[in-house]
Amino acid sequence: xxxxxxxxxxxxGMKLVLAALREIFDEGAYRxxxxxxxxxxxxxxxxxxxxxxxxxxxxxxxxx
Amino acid sequence: xxxxxxxxxxxxxxxxxxxxxxxxxLVIAAFCAYSLAYRFYxxxxxxxxxxxxxxxxxxxxxxxxxxxxxxxxxxVVFGHHFAAIAGPGPLVGPVLAAQFGYLPGTLWILAGAVFxxxxxxxxxxxxxxxxxxxxxxxMAREEVGRAGGLVAYLAVISIIVILLGAGSLIVVNxxxxxxxxxxxxxxxxxxxxxxxxxxxxxxPGKVLEVxxxxxxxxxxxxxxxxxxxxxxxxxxxxxxxxxxxAVAIIIYGFAASVLPVWLLLAPRDYLSTFVKLGxxxxxxxxxxxxxxxxxxxPLTRFTDGSGPVFAGKIFPFAFITIACGAISGFHSLISSxxxxxxxxxxxxxxxxxxxxxxxxxxxxxxxxxxxxxxxxGTYFAINSPAGIVGKAAETAVAxxxxxxFPVTIATMQSLAHAVGEQTLFNRTGGAPAxxxxxxxxxxxxxxxxxxxxxxxxxxIMFEALFILTTIDAGTRVGRFMLQDAFGHIWxxxxxxxxxxxxxxxxxxIVAAWGYFLWQGVKDPLGGINSLWPLFGIAxxxxxxxxxxxxxxxxxxMRKARFCFVTLVPLGWLVAVTFTASWHKIFDPNPRIGFLAxxxxxxxxxxxxxxxxxxxxxxxxxALVTGVLVxxxxxxxxxxxxxxxxxxxxxxxxxxxxxxxxATRFATEEQG
Numbered sequence: 001x002x003x004x005x006x007x008x009x010x011x012x013g014m015k016l017v018l019a020a021l022r023e024i025f026d027e028g029a030y031r032x033x034x035x036x037x038x039x040x041x042x043x044x045x046x047x048x049x050x051x052x053x054x055x056x057x058x059x060x061x062x063x064x
Numbered sequence: 065x066x067x068x069x070x071x072x073x074x075x076x077x078x079x080x081x082x083x084x085x086x087x088x089x090l091v092i093a094a095f096c097a098y099s100l101a102y103r104f105y106x107x108x109x110x111x112x113x114x115x116x117x118x119x120x121x122x123x124x125x126x127x128x129x130x131x132x133x134x135x136x137x138x139x140v141v142f143g144h145h146f147a148a149i150a151g152p153g154p155l156v157g158p159v160l161a162a163q164f165g166y167l168p169g170t171l172w173i174l175a176g177a178v179f180x181x182x183x184x185x186x187x188x189x190x191x192x193x194x195x196x197x198x199x200x201x202x203m204a205r206e207e208v209g210r211a212g213g214l215v216a217y218l219a220v221i222s223i224i225v226i227l228l229g230a231g232s233l234i235v236v237n238x239x240x241x242x243x244x245x246x247x248x249x250x251x252x253x254x255x256x257x258x259x260x261x262x263x264x265x266x267x268p269g270k271v272l273e274v275x276x277x278x279x280x281x282x283x284x285x286x287x288x289x290x291x292x293x294x295x296x297x298x299x300x301x302x303x304x305x306x307x308x309x310a311v312a313i314i315i316y317g318f319a320a321s322v323l324p325v326w327l328l329l330a331p332r333d334y335l336s337t338f339v340k341l342g343x344x345x346x347x348x349x350x351x352x353x354x355x356x357x358x359x360x361x362p363l364t365r366f367t368d369g370s371g372p373v374f375a376g377k378i379f380p381f382a383f384i385t386i387a388c389g390a391i392s393g394f395h396s397l398i399s400s401x402x403x404x405x406x407x408x409x410x411x412x413x414x415x416x417x418x419x420x421x422x423x424x425x426x427x428x429x430x431x432x433x434x435x436x437x438x439x440x441g442t443y444f445a446i447n448s449p450a451g452i453v454g455k456a457a458e459t460a461v462a463x464x465x466x467x468x469f470p471v472t473i474a475t476m477q478s479l480a481h482a483v484g485e486q487t488l489f490n491r492t493g494g495a496p497a498x499x500x501x502x503x504x505x506x507x508x509x510x511x512x513x514x515x516x517x518x519x520x521x522x523x524i525m526f527e528a529l530f531i532l533t534t535i536d537a538g539t540r541v542g543r544f545m546l547q548d549a550f551g552h553i554w555x556x557x558x559x560x561x562x563x564x565x566x567x568x569x570x571x572x573i574v575a576a577w578g579y580f581l582w583q584g585v586k587d588p589l590g591g592i593n594s595l596w597p598l599f600g601i602a603x604x605x606x607x608x609x610x611x612x613x614x615x616x617x618x619x620x621m622r623k624a625r626f627c628f629v630t631l632v633p634l635g636w637l638v639a640v641t642f643t644a645s646w647h648k649i650f651d652p653n654p655r656i657g658f659l660a661x662x663x664x665x666x667x668x669x670x671x672x673x674x675x676x677x678x679x680x681x682x683x684x685x686a687l688v689t690g691v692l693v694x695x696x697x698x699x700x701x702x703x704x705x706x707x708x709x710x711x712x713x714x715x716x717x718x719x720x721x722x723x724x725x726a727t728r729f730a731t732e733e734q735g
Contacts, residue, residue: 019137020140020142021272023140023143023144024143024144024337024341025272025337026334027270028140029131030269033131041269043265043268045268046264046269055560
């Protein structure tokens with residue numbers, strides 16, 4: 001494996017880890033909310049996202 | 065090559081007697097077992113039993129709405145699923161079960177995960193994917209019958225209550241008489257408030273960024289805790305007795321359930337997840353890089369059932385003590401919750417369901433290592449309740465040394481001093497022993513003995529923060545479940561935003577787990593002796609329900625010849641949980657049987673304070689265990705009759721899967 005391939009593999013690995021973290025920390029869900037509601041990131045849109053998101057999230061059991 | 069290496073590692077950990085072994089043998093054995101199981105067994109299950117179909121569209125694709133149903137990259141779903149299933153359970157159970165030695169726990173974690181836990185998570189995930197992401201309760205009602213649905217519902221609510229009681233007891237035992245620990249955890253509240261305001265006002269939606277900021281502040285709080293614990297004016301403010309910590313947690317649980325979540329709870333949840341993922345990664349790197357020696361023998365004298373941490377023989381008690389790292393019914397709720405709505409292609413369910421559980425099992429192996437690197441005398445001094453080894457340090461060290469595990473008061477004092485605690489005697493519950501083990505591993509390299517106290521309190525903070533997050537989320541979930549149920553009786557009670565309903569149902573849930581917590585705090589045997597087995601039984605009974613549902617679906621799919629895949633772990637769990645329940649109710653040994661303990665208390669009234677309450681607690685625990693077993697027996701009988709009628713041709717059935725729709729992702733990939 002050449003240095004270029006290694007760098008590219010590392011970069012895509014990092015992107016994947018970051019994407020997983022964004023999903024775990026609900027950043028992905030917020031981005032989808034903005035796209036769905038055609039809103040820009042703002043205090044108001046985030047408040048609405050949280051209201052919608054928490055209603056669903058609060059019903060999910062947390063594992064032991 | 066991997067098989068040979070795995071056999072060598074397993075042989076080493078199983079057959080070495082009288083010599084200490086390196087922790088890497090456990091890691092290698094686990095790695096090889098998981099690799100082989102994933103490569104061959106999970107492939108067999110996915111190809112022959114479940115017949116995963118790469119052409120079939122998943123609900124994430126068919127019902128995509130950008131909210132719940134979102135086709136997501138498999139690695140992202142894997143991370144999301146792992147973060148959801150990883151809890152304090154795989155860290156606590158193996159530490160408690162280490163009283164038998166490292167061997168029973170390790171073998172159960174490996175075999176239980178490969179043949180039980182991973183299979184359960186995988187099949188339930190796939191069956192939910194094929195049913196538009198339906199929950200376990202819904203699948204139980206549709207595939208098994210009405211009793212199945214009801215039992216699944218009651219099992220879920222029971223396990224939540226018992227889990228919250230046992231979890232909060234672990235926090236109490238970790239924080240009692242520990243000003244450093246209490247200060248650190250107390251500081252997470254203003255830190256979370258700050259994070260909440262930052263997210264809401266300054267940088268909306270930048271959760272990763274604010275979690276890093278919160279983590280730095282928590283590290284500063286841990287550092288500051290040292291100063292607080294050494295300050296004669298500050299330390300008394302944060303030095304709390306066990307009942308005081310318990311009351312604080314009960315008040316916190318109630319407040320968390322009735323107040324809006326955005327300001328405090330959501331940021332704490334993010335912070336807790338951030339710390340959890342970081343700590344698990346750090347521990348993995350630490351064990352591999354430092355490969356410590358295990359001081360615990362493979363088997364201890366307590367295999368006979370006389371253990372001080374909890375009473376009972378290896379069978380069945382080791383198998384209910386370690387639940388989450390081997391097989392956990394709770395995972396079936398996650399596998400039939402958010403995850404099935406994110407799976408992009410059916411074959412990816414194998415990596416997410418089977419693979420994530422393998423990682424969870426690896427966490428349990430790491431917890432075993434953390435407990436077993438301690439000198440056995442130290443381990444037992446920390447984990448034995450005062451009711452067994454005595455309140456005075458002299459009596460405790462004499463009793464423990466008499467068992468053949470030498471320990472001195474000087475050793476324990478020096479260890480307590482090194483980790484910044486007043487004492488480490490009788491710190492039951494598993495969390496302090498895990499924290500000492502983790503600090504021991506890291507202090508041999510990163511910063512040395514000088515920072516051992518920081519590592520210890522980091523581990524305590526991690527477990528306490530994580531359990532508290534489970535408590536506030538669990539209390540809310542329990543509240544919603546009660547509101548749903550009461551809403552069928554009186555409609556206003558079902559309104560989730562109606563304050564009388566919120567206060568009433570929150571009060572009920574908090575009172576239920578608060579009762580178990582209070583009972584544990586006041587228990588002369590430490591509480592964990594009663595509560596953890598009860599939690600293990602409830603959790604494994606939920607796994608029994610999940611495997612009943614899975615077996616039913618496999619038989620309905622006309623794959624009865626392969627039903628051993630779920631039937632064998634189901635049979636094992638039935639044997640384990642029913643035997644454990646029988647022992648916990650009827651065993652004549654008062655340290656094991658609830659009723660025998662109640663009888664013992666009745667016959668020696670003069671010696672025991674709060675006698676009638678202790679007797680009532682024992683009888684209530686026996687009743688709860690009996691009711692749980694009865695409910696699961698109902699679903700077992702209902703399932704078995706259904707299987708029989710299908711197999712002898714008395715009943716024609718069809719699977720209730722959603723209709724086949726071809727996926728567009730297959731053609732996109734080909735194109």
